[in-house]
Amino acid sequence: MKKMLRLLALCAATAFTATAHAQSVAFTFDDGPRLEETPLLSPQQRNQSLLDALAAHKVSAALFVTCGNGADQPAGYALAQAWGRAGHAIGNHTMTHPDLNSTDVTLAQYQQEITDCDRITSTLPGYQKWFRFTFLREGNTPEKRDGMRAFLAQTGYRNAYVSLDTSDWRLDEKLNEVLRANPKADLTPIRQAYLSHLRQRADAYRDLSRQLVGRDIPQVLLLHHNLINALWLKDAIQQFKDMGWTIITPAEVFADPIYQQPPEKQNGGQSLLWSIARSKNQRKFPGWERLVDDGDFEIDALKAQGL
Numbered sequence: 001m002k003k004m005l006r007l008l009a010l011c012a013a014t015a016f017t018a019t020a021h022a023q024s025v026a027f028t029f030d031d032g033p034r035l036e037e038t039p040l041l042s043p044q045q046r047n048q049s050l051l052d053a054l055a056a057h058k059v060s061a062a063l064f065v066t067c068g069n070g071a072d073q074p075a076g077y078a079l080a081q082a083w084g085r086a087g088h089a090i091g092n093h094t095m096t097h098p099d100l101n102s103t104d105v106t107l108a109q110y111q112q113e114i115t116d117c118d119r120i121t122s123t124l125p126g127y128q129k130w131f132r133f134t135f136l137r138e139g140n141t142p143e144k145r146d147g148m149r150a151f152l153a154q155t156g157y158r159n160a161y162v163s164l165d166t167s168d169w170r171l172d173e174k175l176n177e178v179l180r181a182n183p184k185a186d187l188t189p190i191r192q193a194y195l196s197h198l199r200q201r202a203d204a205y206r207d208l209s210r211q212l213v214g215r216d217i218p219q220v221l222l223l224h225h226n227l228i229n230a231l232w233l234k235d236a237i238q239q240f241k242d243m244g245w246t247i248i249t250p251a252e253v254f255a256d257p258i259y260q261q262p263p264e265k266q267n268g269g270q271s272l273l274w275s276i277a278r279s280k281n282q283r284k285f286p287g288w289e290r291l292v293d294d295g296d297f298e299i300d301a302l303k304a305q306g307l
Contacts, residue, residue: 010043023206024246025164025219026253027054027061027237030093032130032225035070035080039179039227043070046230047079051086053234057186057241062250063225064093065124067117077120084126088235091130091160092117100133101140102146106179107147114157130160136222136270149262160250163207163260164219165271167200167295172228174299178307188307191232191297200238202243204287208273211285218253222274 015129029050035043063083070076072095094113098105114131121127125167130154139145151161153246171194178185202219209217223229229236240247262277270292277283290297 004222010249021062022246023216023219023244024253025202025221026223026248027059028132028160028250029061029223029229030064031066031069031097032063033065033070033083034225035073035076039229040174041230043075045081046225046227047082047249049230050225050233051082052236053229053237053259054088055086055124055235056234057247058100059237059247060087060089060249062091062129062130064091065117065121066095066097066134067120067282068096069225070121074249076185077124079230080121080124082204084124088126088245089128089130090121090124090126091128092121092157093132095258097134099137100144101135101137103140105139107139107144110144110148111151114151114155121280128154131157132160132162132225136162136165158254159262160220160254160273161219162222163217163258163272164202164221165291166201166222167236167273167293167298168194168197168224168228169224170295171197171298172226174302175228184200185307187231189302189307190228191235193302194228194232195239197298199239199243200290202240202245204291205271205273207287208277208285208291212262212273212276212280212282213258214242217258217273218248218256219249220253220259220273222271230300239240244255248294272293 033043033047038046041049063079063080065071071080080090092114095116096113096114098110100110138148171190175187175190178190205219206216209215237247262281263272274291
């Protein structure tokens with residue numbers, strides 16, 4: 001009987017370990033809500049399509065609000081409210097999306113952007129003191145980097161790192177370009193390129209996490225509040241499920257120790273994993289080119305198809 005109990009306990013522990021290290025991902029969206037006009041869908045329709053896709057898959061996500069894109073106006077504020085009321089987290093992504101790596105942007109100006117946006121996001125349901133750097137860049141000087149780390153600590157904000165960076169924005173630009181030229185264009189190749197791109201990045205960053213930290217870390221996926229996701233987010237989520245990935249909340253992902261310690265070297269505009277690689281002097285590894293090409297591979301393939 002004791003042997004049987006020990007065997008059951010071992011099986012339970014093994015199952016727990018397997019579950020704990022199974023690949024998981026949280027969905028996060030930057031730059032929303034956008035009030036700009038796009039082909040096919042109005043701002044309200046795009047926003048609702050994103051929320052409907054998340055609801056259909058029972059996904060709890062996070063929206064990092066760039067307040068100047070619309071949340072500083074009644075119509076855009078209502079769109080951001082809808083995210084919080086649907087149970088999604090609301091984070092800060094500055095007022096106007098400046099680049100802290102720019103010599104024209106001072107540390108004080110950048111911090112004011114966060115403070116000004118916070119006055120809006122703090123009134124929204126789902127508000128979290130999570131900040132995501134614009135362009136994923138933490139400053140072009142040690143003074144900016146260290147100044148921002150001190151500022152976030154003083155204000156109680158956490159750095160909402162990205163591990164699974166994508167170039168969905170680049171494919172969204174192509175989508176809008178094609179539709180403006182021909183509103184009735186066949187979008188099948190762009191949809192396929194979008195889903196293929198997400199899968200390639202997911203596989204690559206999973207491999208990189210195993211190389212760097214020896215395990216499958218819970219990944220933070222970066223997407224954007226845009227037309228391409230409004231059209232095909234539901235398909236993207238299903239693809240992750242078909243790949244065997246478990247979708248969890250951003251709060252669950254950020255609880256992992258890897259997101260608690262900033263890397264020694266910050267690589268502007270790339271994922272946390274890329275920064276960790278730099279800290280370990282691993283600047284190049286198999287497949288690194290596809291992680292920094294901003295979607296060039298997919299865009300070139302679409303051009304070859306006449307798009």
